[in-house]
Amino acid sequence: MNSSTRQRMSHQARRQQLMTVAWNLVREQGSDALTLGRVAEEAGVSKPVVYDHFGTRHGLLAALYEDFDLRQNAIIEAAMNAAGDSLTDRAYVVASSYVDCVLTHGREIPDVLSALDSTPELAEVKRKYQHDFIEKFRGWFSEASLPQASMWGILGAADAISNAVVSGDISQQQGLAELQALIIKLVERHQ
Structure with missing residues (x-):
């Protein structure tokens, strides 16, 4: 150039x-x-x-996470808008969209997430986007009164399962099925 x-x-x-x-x-x-x-x-x-x-480098890491989060949320939001009404369909859409988005980025996401935890300022950036995702999730599954602890549990499970798929510890299909099952069980439990 x-x-x-x-x-x-x-x-x-x-x-x-x-x-x-x-x-x-x-x-x-x-x-x-x-x-x-x-x-x-x-x-x-x-x-x-x-x-x-x-x-700063911290500003760059925050921008990378924001970039990932915006794309991830847009993909999930579009998929949820097109999803069927059943709990099974919606749980599958969230699980597959989340895992697929992390897979698209491969090892970069765990690296960026790890780097974000390196300072309180960057950890706060990460928390803001986590809170945003939790609120969207609450809206997608509004038929349940999911407690905050359950919401954090789903987010943690989604991150851990996605990272296990990326690292090859489990297959994509196993990860999707497990995350979908976890979402369904939590929502049904709190209906």
Whole structure:
């Protein structure tokens, strides 16, 4: 890419390019290799360009998680809007959408999630998105009065099962079936 093309890129297009480079770095080398300087080098831009978009490495990690969360929620939301009315159908849609989205990102998501837990500020970013997901889940299964502990249990199970599928400890089908069964049991228990 020549310098005149780089200069013409909009702020949003540049941010997306930098995010793509960052995801590729995490995928290929893990989150420890993720630095603003490294992203700049791989994107063919100067460090100040990357600092302008993310400020710090923590800002970049938060942006990556936000990017993942927005895509994941959009996929699940669209699937839930198209799902049947039965509890079995809705539980399957949530389980499959969650696992599929994590699978799409592979090992990057566990790496980014682990890095997010490295500071209180980043852990708070993660918690905000977890709370958002819990509220959506509560709406999708409004026929039940799910206690907060159950909501956190489903989210923890979804993360753990998805990570086990990504690492090859269980098959995708096993993960989907188990997560779907857990959702159904919890919802039925609190109806």
